[in-house]
Each structure stands twice: as structure tokens, then as C-alpha cells.
Amino acid sequence: MKEFLVELTTTPPAGTEPAEVGRRRAAESVRAKELAAQGHLFRLWRPVGELRSIGVWRASNETELREEVLGTLPLWPWMTAVITPLQSHPNDPGHGR
Template sequence: MQEYLVNIQITWPDDMTDKQLEQITVEEREMAKTRTKEGHLVRMWRVPGRRENWGLWRAKNTSELHEIIAKLPVWPYMDVKVHSLAEHPVDPQ
């Protein structure tokens, strides 16, 4: 599997109700657990003070990564930037 560093910024619509936001948040957290068990979501970091995160994701290729991310409940509200990663000769792992 290839590794990708993914930056996600979320913009909620002004007309979204608290109940809708709560439901999407619950669904998103459940999906994150599923993606973690599948080996796709490896790590996730929050950007303090922002609706933004960075994650280390794994997929066979960029097409599979797109399919995985596009199925997230928050997808319609996401701005996504993907950075492909390559092995480095001095990587300690």
C-alpha cells in the first residue's frame, strides 16, 4: 500500500442544524473506526483552533484513496489536499 499525507479542511453550511451536525459527527467517527480497522487510516492530527486535520492514510493507489475519502460522511463539506509519500533512505523505520 502507498502512504498519503492528507489535509482536510471542513466548512459547515450556515443552515446546518445542531442535530444534523451531531449526526454527521457520529457517522464520521464510526467511519474513522472502520477505516482504521481496514488499515487505511493510520494516524490523525487536529489543527488547534481550526476545523482542519492532517492524516496519514494508506491505499493501493490514488484512485482507491479518492474512493475511500469520498465515502466519508463529511465529504460534501471537505476541502482535501493529498500529498503522496515516498520512502526515504534514512527513515528510521
């Protein structure tokens, strides 16, 4: 699988009921755990004081990542994504592990 740096920002549509946002966020947590168990979600961070996430995700290609991985997230319809394909750096201290 290839690795991708993914920056996700979630913006619920104006007027969305708080209960719906809460329901989707709870479902998002469940789905993220499933994707981690499948090897798609490798690492995930939230910058301090911000409502976005930055993660390392794995998929065969960007199409699979968008459609079959990220597209299954309950909050995906409300997300904007910046996806950057990654490759190993020869000076990476973890390279070859």
C-alpha cells in the same frame, strides 16, 4: 498500499441544522474507526486551535483513496482535501521496520 498525507478541512454549508452536523460528526467517528481497522487510516492529528485534520492514509492509489476511502466519510461532501503522495525517505529512522 501506498501512503498519502491528507489535510482535510470541513465546512458545513450555511444554514445546516446543528443536529445534522452532530449526526454526521458522530457517524464520521464510527467510519474512521472502520477505516482504521481496514488499514486505510494510519494516523490522524488535529493542529492545536484549528478545525482541520492532518493524517496519513493508505490506499492502492489516489483514485481509490478519494472514491472508495475518503468518499465514504459522512462529512466528505463538506470537506476540502489536499492529498500528497508519500514515499520512504532513506534517512527515515523507521525505514525498513
